[in-house]
Amino acid sequence: MREYLFAFVFIIISITSNSQSLLIAEYDLNGNVSSKQTKGSSSIPELSANPENTNPGQASVLTATGCAGTIQWSTGQTGNSITVSPLSSTHYTAECIESGCGANGFERVKVNVIACEVYTLTAITAVASVKLGQPVSLFAYGCPGGIIKWSTGQVGGQISTKVYETTAIYKATCTSEFCDDQGSAYVIVGGTTGCANGDVLLTKQAGSWADPATWACNRVPGINDEVLLNHEVTLYGINGYAKTIIFKNGTLIYSDTGKLYTSANN
Known part of the structure; x- marks a missing residue:
């Protein structure tokens, strides 16, 4: 009578401290371990994409952390951080290559590309x-x-x-x-521009605050007027009055002897 010996192979995968190890064990019919081999792999990197959602062709920065060795990306690039500009939603894989490890830990990250429809507004x-x-x-x-x-x-x-x-x-x-x-x-x-009291009085040309020709309505602003300056206006040795001042393209130049009084500081 012939006797046949059979071997059973069990593979146990464990993950510890963000790294994985592969244990291969063979058992005989009596339950004894005939052989086993452990192959360690590098760390599994943690990946992020910023931004995760982009327009077609928009840049996104992929970053890998938790790898003590070299990061190899599915794009062919290496480094902890790379920039991609996908035209459609794409998965990217990063492998952690560490010296002495029989296998590389890897992870994937996805960049979602959202096509933006253009409307006639x-x-x-x-x-x-x-x-x-x-x-x-x-x-x-x-x-x-x-x-x-x-x-x-x-x-x-x-x-x-x-x-x-x-x-x-x-x-x-x-x-x-x-x-x-x-x-x-x-x-x-x-x-x-308005010319009534309380209107916004607009400058017509550069000149002195006290000169009516400086203003669009040919009148000097009063304490109830909003003033809009589009020119250079000077206050030398005189006092000026306005409700508020709005600076567009103009400036106001004054000396120690010239003062501007507004409703805010009256």
Whole structure:
């Protein structure tokens, strides 16, 4: 009678302290270990992508930590940190190569690419022209499911803002969680100077504060007027009065003998 001997092979994988070891053991019919071999692997790196969600072609920085050796990426690059610019959602693998280890620990990270659809945005104004300092309502639409952001810093399909320029240009942009610009539109509002008390008084040319020719209405500002400076205005040896000062392209130059009084410091 022939006798047959059979061997059973058991493979035990354990992970300890972010590293893995491979134990291969063979047992005979009597349950005795006939042979075993342990192969150690390098550490399993921890991976991150910043940002994880990108537009097509946008750069994302991949970083690997927890490896005492060299990181080899599936892109062919080496190093703890690399930059990728995928055109579609992509998995990247990083292997930790450490001296003396029979196998490399590895991990994967995914960069999600989100294609941003572009919309035809429309922006309009309630009126084409208002007095400087007066509010105007602006409207924008054509941004389905997104958020409209204005160049004023305001958000929404309808906003109200004061006009302080003779030609005020406002930009509306359609945005979403991962898309900064899905279409933009512009609207222009004209601003006109007012000559009545309490209006915004605009400079016409550079000159002295006390000279009516400096001002668009040929009158010197009073304590109830908002003043918009588009030119260089001087206060030498005189006092000036205004409710507030708005600096656009202009400057105000004064000496120790010249003072400007506003409602804020009266």
